[in-house]
Amino acid sequence: xxxxxxxxxxxxLTFQYAGAPGNALDDVSFxxxxxxxxxxxxxxxxxxxxxxxxxxxxxxxxxxxxxxxAVTVTGxxxxxxxxxxxxxxxxxxxxxxxxxxxxxxxATVGEEVAFAPxxxxxxxxxxxxxxxxxxxxxxxxxxxxxxxxxxxxxEKQRVVLASLAVLEPPVWLLDDxxxxxxxxxxxxxxxxxxxxxxxxxxxLVASEDADAMAELAHRVILLDRGRVAWDGSPHALLSQELxxxxxxxxxxxxxxxxxxxxxAAGQKFAxxxxxxxxxxxxxxx
Amino acid sequence: MTxxxxxxxxxxxxxYAGSERPALDGVTFAAAEGEGVxxxxxxxxxxxxxxxxxxxxxxxxxxxxxxxxxxxxxxxPEAIATxxxxxxxxxxxxxxxxxxARDVAFGPRCLGWDTARIEAAVRxxxxxxxxxxxxxxHPYDLxxxxxxxxxxxxxxxxxxxxxxxxxxxxxxxxxxxxxxxRVVRRRRDAGVTVLAVTHDGEFALEALDRALLVDxxxxxxxxxxxxxxxxxGAPDLPAPAVLARRLGLRVPVPRTADVLEALLGxxxxxxxxx
Numbered sequence: 410x411x412x413x414x415x416x417x418x419x420x421x422l423t424f425q426y427a428g429a430p431g432n433a434l435d436d437v438s439f440x441x442x443x444x445x446x447x448x449x450x451x452x453x454x455x456x457x458x459x460x461x462x463x464x465x466x467x468x469x470x471x472x473x474x475x476x477x478x479a480v481t482v483t484g485x486x487x488x489x490x491x492x493x494x495x496x497x498x499x500x501x502x503x504x505x506x507x508x509x510x511x512x513x514x515x516a517t518v519g520e521e522v523a524f525a526p527x528x529x530x531x532x533x534x535x536x537x538x539x540x541x542x543x544x545x546x547x548x549x550x551x552x553x554x555x556x557x558x559x560x561x562x563x564e565k566q567r568v569v570l571a572s573l574a575v576l577e578p579p580v581w582l583l584d585d586x587x588x589x590x591x592x593x594x595x596x597x598x599x600x601x602x603x604x605x606x607x608x609x610x611x612x613l614v615a616s617e618d619a620d621a622m623a624e625l626a627h628r629v630i631l632l633d634r635g636r637v638a639w640d641g642s643p644h645a646l647l648s649q650e651l652x653x654x655x656x657x658x659x660x661x662x663x664x665x666x667x668x669x670x671x672x673a674a675g676q677k678f679a680x681x682x683x684x685x686x687x688x689x690x691x692x693x694x
Numbered sequence: 695m696t697x698x699x700x701x702x703x704x705x706x707x708x709x710y711a712g713s714e715r716p717a718l719d720g721v722t723f724a725a726a727e728g729e730g731v732x733x734x735x736x737x738x739x740x741x742x743x744x745x746x747x748x749x750x751x752x753x754x755x756x757x758x759x760x761x762x763x764x765x766x767x768x769x770x771p772e773a774i775a776t777x778x779x780x781x782x783x784x785x786x787x788x789x790x791x792x793x794x795a796r797d798v799a800f801g802p803r804c805l806g807w808d809t810a811r812i813e814a815a816v817r818x819x820x821x822x823x824x825x826x827x828x829x830x831x832h833p834y835d836l837x838x839x840x841x842x843x844x845x846x847x848x849x850x851x852x853x854x855x856x857x858x859x860x861x862x863x864x865x866x867x868x869x870x871x872x873x874x875x876r877v878v879r880r881r882r883d884a885g886v887t888v889l890a891v892t893h894d895g896e897f898a899l900e901a902l903d904r905a906l907l908v909d910x911x912x913x914x915x916x917x918x919x920x921x922x923x924x925x926x927g928a929p930d931l932p933a934p935a936v937l938a939r940r941l942g943l944r945v946p947v948p949r950t951a952d953v954l955e956a957l958l959g960x961x962x963x964x965x966x967x968x
Contacts, residue, residue, distance in 0.1 A: 561739030
């Protein structure tokens with residue numbers, strides 16, 4: 410049996426964009442094991458997107474800039490040609506801009522989702538059921554014959570996610586990839602993330618949505634100006650002042666609880682703050 | 695007397711080229727000056743298409759679409775651009791200049807304004823979105839949420855009477871969402887009409903009053919934001935509103951600030967700190 414290997418390992422990762430005064434990432438070290446949902450959180454510019462781009466081998470290759478330290482993904486180095494070759498089809502990176510990610514080659518949604526498997530030389534009898542299953546998982550089986558370019562923004566995001574899910578990748582790098590989804594789409598994406606982690610994938614998610622991630626993530630890495638300011642339980646981070654001090658704040662309910670504490674300062678509203686309506690109702694009713 | 699509508703759709707039917715199924719199938723509604731209307735609906739329901747028609751970005755619709763007195767089905771887009779502004783779902787669609795200030799100046803320049811007026815408009819709208827400090831930065835050197843605020847500033851710079859916003863708070867951090875809410879409220883107070891496609895229930899509650907629920911190219915409900923939240927296709931009820939219900943607080947429109955006030959008022963007053 411293989412020794413359990415951390416799926417994504419960062420060791421002193423430091424990144425600087427060309428011409429930028431400071432580092433976008435500054436000596437970042439942590440490891441994400443297979444099966445973990447790891448949330449990357451921070452204020453705009455904190456470095457979460459850069460971190461995912463570096464792990465995907467896209468920064469600095471496409472963005473420019475200089476990288477120091479090490480990043481490995483399932484034991485391979487995405488910063489090298491050999492590493493990227495070995496990682497083909499194994500790293501699912503998606504952003505909030507599906508237009509930049511659709512291949513433009515698939516004439517239909519079905520063909521778009523089949524594009525990567527075909528390029529990986531899967532036999533057609535394997536591709537067909539896998540594509541059908543991926544479309545069904547994202548709730549877009551009814552779009553299979555439609556033209557990708559003619560879809561709405563939220564539908565395109567689902568197509569991008571299906572075109573990645575079809576590969577059953579060991580590593581997901583999701584950068585606000587659900588931003589245009591409707592309420593049902595958000596539930597589908599959360600279920601997909603849970604199922605992928607349960608299958609053994611490491612799922613790194615950069616998201617501003619503290620309400621959603623408080624429920625979903627096993628662990629949170631809070632970045633503050635490129636440095637790790639917190640690495641641990643999402644609940645612990647979001648229920649204390651640290652989430653505001655080094656990050657963009659917390660869930661909507663925690664925001665209310667904190668505001669009430671600042672206004673009234675009664676013990677009833679003291680930290681640790683509740684994160685969702687259930688917790689808050691239990692404490693305040 | 696109700697004021698004349700600033701934007702008006704009447705029996706609008708539209709299909710994208712090459713598609714046999716209609717994107718819009720008989721859309722009728724109107725919005726008055728200063729009104730804020732959310733467009734709710736599942737992905738692919740036709741919400742963005744409704745916005746695009748008011749900007750004259752699609753041709754070939756039947757029925758009538760009027761934007762600030764212009765016939766948006768025939769008026770040239772540059773004429774509509776003098777009265778309306780459009781924020782695209784992806785800011786990358788509308789940012790192409792080497793600095794933030796030049797991007798924001800693009801619209802006013804196209805309208806032929808003089809330099810002093812352009813500079814004042816650029817400064818004003820960048821300050822409105824809280825990005826006065828990055829005027830000389832390349833837009834793509836900014837983090838994605840701020841890029842989106844730059845696109846919003848560019849839309850605001852020409853002073854449109856009609857704001858068409860496609861998911862204005864998607865992928866924004868809490869502080870930037872707050873900025874967008876404030877901008878929308880302030881512009882509405884000045885008489886600007888806002889149509890916004892959104893899946894963000896909190897934004898709709900805080901910044902808009904009325905909502906349309908769009909389903910397969912038709913408007914299936916037209917009501918207050920608070921009464922449509924939670925319906926299939928509409929955003930879920932935001933957490934503060936759920937909390938207000940759970941605690942039995944009386945808050946007719948459960949905006950965060952109102953829930954907070956109700957919460958402080960409803961609970962036994964805390965004893966003074968010892």
